[in-house]
Amino acid sequence: MPSMNEVMERVKRTKPNTIEEKDQARWLLTLDGRVYEEVTKADVPEKRPAKSWPEDGDKPLLAEGPYDSMYDLYLTAMICFALGEYNDYNNIAEQFERTFQDFRAWWRRNHVPKQTARIQGV
Numbered sequence: 001m002p003s004m005n006e007v008m009e010r011v012k013r014t015k016p017n018t019i020e021e022k023d024q025a026r027w028l029l030t031l032d033g034r035v036y037e038e039v040t041k042a043d044v045p046e047k048r049p050a051k052s053w054p055e056d057g058d059k060p061l062l063a064e065g066p067y068d069s070m071y072d073l074y075l076t077a078m079i080c081f082a083l084g085e086y087n088d089y090n091n092i093a094e095q096f097e098r099t100f101q102d103f104r105a106w107w108r109r110n111h112v113p114k115q116t117a118r119i120q121g122v
Contacts, residue, residue, distance in 0.1 A: 001060035004028045004053055007071045014072075017079045025053030027078045028061070028071060035062045039104055043111040067103035070096055 002010075008024050032049040040047065040062055050056035061071055073096035080089035 001062070001064055002068050002071065003058045003060055004050060005057040007061070007075055011072055011075045011079070015076050015079055017083065019079050019082055022053065023082075024075055024079070025057070027075055029053065031071065031074050032061050032063075035103075039107050043107075063103055067099060067106060070099040070103060073099060 004025050007028060008021060011024070029050060029052070036047075036049045047062065049062055050059045061068065063070060073092055077089050077092040077096055080086070080092060
């Protein structure tokens with residue numbers, strides 16, 4: 001699992017840009033929070049996302065490989081959007097959405113939901 005710093009470094013090599021790292025980190029924190037709330041929280045609530053950057057810059061993000069590429073795709077899409085490169089944004093955002101949906105499906109197949117209620121009086 002990559003960290004925010006690793007993702008930002010990889011994206012910088014493939015998509016050079018002038019967006020400040022604090023903004024890139026904010027986008028990654030938002031995505032990892034979404035991964036936690038929408039996908040992993042019910043199964044592993046103790047495995048929480050990073051809270052801030054640069055303090056948590058080296059903390060592993062929540063999604064595991066091969067789905068961790070969604071962080072690179074998301075960050076690249078957000079950079080394209082911020083730079084007004086809307087055609088590139090649309091293409092990369094579509095790739096991100098597919099990867100995120102694949103991650104959700106993989107997570108559900110590999111993590112049995114915890115039972116929260118019992119049937120009584122039957």
